[in-house]
Amino acid sequence: MGRSTARRSRRRSTPESDGRVSRSRRRRRRRSNRMVLAGLTLGAVLLAGGAAVAYWRDGRPQATDDQVADVADALDATGRTAGPDATGGTPSGSSSPSASASAKASPSPSPSTIAIPPTGPGTFVTADADGTTVGTGSRVRRYKVLVEKGIDIRASAAAAEISDVLAHRRGWTKDGINSFRLVSSGSSDFVVKIATPGTVDEICGAYGLDTGGEVNCAVGKDVVVNLKRWVLGSPQFDGPIGEYRALIINHEVGHRLGHGHETCPGPGRPAPAMMQQIKGLKGCVANAWPYDDDGEYLSGPSVP
Secondary structure (H helix, E strand, O other): OHHHHHHHHHHOOOHHHHHHHHHHHHHHHHHHHHHHHHHHHHHHHHHHHHHOOOEEEOOEEEOOHHHHHHHHHHHHHOOOOOOOOOOOOOOOOOOOOOHHHHHHHOOOOOOOOOOOOOOOOOOEEEOOOOOOEEOOOOEEEEEEEEEEOOOOOOHHHHHHHHHHHHHOOOOHHHHOOEEEEEOOOOOOOEEEEEEOHHHHHHHHHOOOOOOOOOOOEEEOOEEEEEHHHHHHOOOOOOOOHHHHHHHHHHHHHHHHOOOOOEOOOOOOOEOOOOOOHHHOOOOOEOOOOOEOOOOOEOOOOEOO
16 A cells, blocks of 8 residues: 555656656757758758759769769760769879870861860969940849969950850840859859869869869859860860850850750751750751851750
């Protein structure tokens, strides 16, 4: 009888114990609510950053499917396969071709005298801007041009060439919606970086892309142009070096305007700027521009 009474006594609550239990429950609820709120906040941040970084996996940002396809197809077109080290330098077991050796494959009408070092310091010079806007569209896209330090290209010269591409009468400003403004500070919609092969490998490798010391990539807000391609063009692109550079810019800017990959609309017709032309023209004619002389968009069937 005494033991049973003692057990009932231990089970019987007191106002003080009720208060402790109530406070403990409130603390647990507050912690739970904070965790839910934190999760929702993180989700909102990731959604808001979706245009800049496609998604995260295994603790690092990942490129979009279009970006992966662009790099894989470009690398295949060079006859090179991805090396085991996707995050920097030349793939193991291969050597970086010299500028003079690579120049033999250049479609440029005159040999290049610009040196192509295998890698650089990974730091950049930002081109100055005068605030000029090209195009009349109400949607002003701010962009920067950066050139890696120590290479034989002036940031101002690269920016002038890119600005000419964006201002071209057959460029993206023809849609009447978009215009472009070179900036040197503050926020930007995208950044064009011209860098040595090793630095391109490092930047692109951080997003899971192996550029193999050979090709360009687009990751986050960056259009990362391999110095080798900027100087020598691509053997697979049937056109002068200036046209190939225009294709790089127009293709990657097109992605940022919401355009996906397209393919050849028919034999003998201009290849869309959104076509992966170095993968093969499929009967089309090489073309760097999204519009024709009459202002018609040069489209093709969408690539799933």
